[in-house]
Amino acid sequence: MAYAYKPASDDKKELTLTDENDLILIGLSAMIDPPREAVYDSIAEAKKAGIKTIMITGDHKTTAQAIAKDIGLMNEGDMALTGQELDALTEDELRDNLQKISVYARVSPENKIRIVRAWQNEHQVTAMTGDGVNDAPALKQANIGIAMGSGTDVAKDASSMILTDDNFVSIVSAVSIGRVVYDNIKKSISYLFSGNLGAIIAIVFALIVGWVNPFTALQLLFINLVNDSVPAIAIGMEKAEPDVMEKAPRQLNEGIFANGLMRIILIRGSLIGIAAIISQYVGQKTSPEMGVAMAFTTLILARTLQTFAARSNSQNIFKLGFTTNKYVLMAVTFCLALYSLTTLPFLREIFSIPASFGWSEWAVAAGLAVIAVICMEILKSIKGIFEK
Template identity: 45%
Template sequence: NWSVSGDPTEGALLTLAAKANYWREVLERGEPRVGEFPFDSVRKRMTVITEHNQKLYAYTKGAPDIVLGLCSEIMSGGKVSPLTEEMRQELLRVNEAMAAKALRVIALAYKPVNKREQANQEEYVEKDLVFLGLVGMIDPPRPAAVKAIRVCREAGIRPVMITGDHQVTAEAIARDMGFPLEGKGILTGTELDQMTDEELVAQVEDISVYARVSPNHKLRIVKAWKKRGHVVAMTGDGVNDAPAVKEADIGIAMGKTGTDVTKEASSMILADDDFATIVAAVEEGRGIYDNIRKFIRYLLSCNIGEVLTMFLAALVGVPLPLLPIQILWVNLVTDGLPAMALGVDHSDPDIMKRKPRHPKESVFSGGLAGKILGRGIQIGLGTLLVFMLAYYLSDGNLVLSRTMAFTTLVFSQLFHVFECRSERHSPWELGFFGNRYLVIAVSLSVIMQLAVIYLPALQPIFKTAALNGLHWLIILAVSGGRTMLTGLYYLLFATAKKAGKPAYQ
């Protein structure tokens, strides 16, 4: 099995030659390379000079329109003849037809170098070439990349394709990958040169594909997007891509084909050179940020509930509902385990259908502060209500009242942790068993809470008393009432949705 190592275009040309039984290693032994004019994005061509039987030959490959402009003759049927204007136009039409099939087209030419002393002069060597032919190669879009483009658009991320390929080739590839090309959807480097920076800024949001561009064009494009107030990510691999990669808010260098200069200029290196990996990283990042918000929401609302319970009890002049050891138990066991499990929770199923958040957005944005405060007040009032109800119904049995308040606080937090799994979906939509770590954490918390209530050895330590069925009914109604009501609403809504009727009818 053969595999290409290095530049895929060079690998495709070597493969083509090998199929015709021309092997690079064999050719270089009989016709060694003695000079080279390397490729760059401005020249759009490269030339090597070899020596055979004490004679020098130049071989050039590059963009068809560029190479054809350097040719004065053509080889056909083994004979060299003048290259007429009609032939030139016909070759350009063939190039357009190949490019329309999403082929990357390269022109090949050669020339005997008669003046050895001028072999190092680019202007002499790359002039009056003999045209040999056109080579078409295809680099079909990976299915994962096509899907990634679609996911990007759904996520509010605008992908833009910037390539040095011919405009027709770029347009064909862009259509295959799902880029919108309505209106002025594609712009060439030549057209870009004729635009001022102000004109580019005004039109940049309408352009999805740039063809035949140079590294300087890439830098202008990045600056134009930033002037429109967007957060810009830019990928690059060559040395000349480094300025654009550095200018972008998020510079991404290719791990396999990227140069050291570009990697140094970047803020992230893409190890597998796959665009789909960038989209996966965006999804992972959104999930991590969501989990941070879940963690904050859960801990702060629970702590507000605990503080309010003690504060309001002091205000109304009733005995303290909780003892220090009970508060410590809640903070160490009931708060800690579920909160850590939230940190590894799964992302929402529609996380990549949201618009990007502003980079300066507060972590409490989107109504999170109100949710924290509201749920904290509810937990605090519910705990105090159960304490006062138990205290007066039990004729001042302080141990029983504190046990019920203690348990209400714990179970309010355990019910609430499932609500914290998403800010947009109820736990009934997501399911209660989607996060096995959370299920384990909640189960352990329940078992340990039951242990401090019912085990005789622990009751004196935590100052608790055994609870009966009526006590549990009150505790679960107060602590889990909200969750049960949302479950009932979801059940009615889901049933109505299946029947095609509004849920409120």
């Protein structure tokens, strides 16, 4: 805003347009709506997470560029286009420059849809924010439309979610939470599949070599009751790992078993199965019933202790800390308490545990379970060394 004055005679009663000429400039004042302080860190965090943030604004191109550079959204070599400049580009030209364009200024609703579609044509997941009626088409086109809480009802209806605090920081926080939830789902799946695979391996091996079935039907039902519920839920409560926002976004067509999850399941399941087979072999030297009791003990303890290994597919338990997830500690305690009931004299016969099953047999079975879990952690550490 400019400030100026012009001397006038004392008898001047009315001002006309002519009086606005030949003014003397006093000075200028400027106003700015500065970015929120937290936006700077959020933009940087989004970059580390492999998320490209693009500014689409109705402001002047020069203003938009200045703000984009200030908050770290625009880097050296990046481009800024106006809606007219965008209209002048062919589809091939837009595709060739798409990665370098960080700012779009003075755009129309049609421009916004074109930008979203251009990124989708590159097989990228797009999230679009907006608050006005003219944003609605692009919000609808995007994979995730995010309307501002202060925006119009039309924008909200066209969106997948509503940002109640109108804060970009909340979007980045939501991405982090989403990644943690997805990681924990995969961890729970690996835990469940590994334990069940171990039981399958032990049963199939026994059938092949002509041993008795290592588990009775009641034992398997009890194992599923103990191990397939509480520990999996506890793993789902795991906190975010340090690198959760440093991983590249997953692809749209990526399966749940991608990024080595199937390999992890096979390794852990095999270790549990081998431990149960060895336990049955040792017990069968005394009697087939002892072999069944020891295999049952090894399987249920290995699956219970595997809860610690399943907390992370990259970090060992010593880096995570035993006490950082209290729900896992409670789940393991709960499972061990339920298992201990099967060793009570009046319940042993129900679970096919012979009276001769004593501390020495239990120590062997439990030791094999512990060794299996230790091997999981060792292999995890070895994998981490090679990946560095």
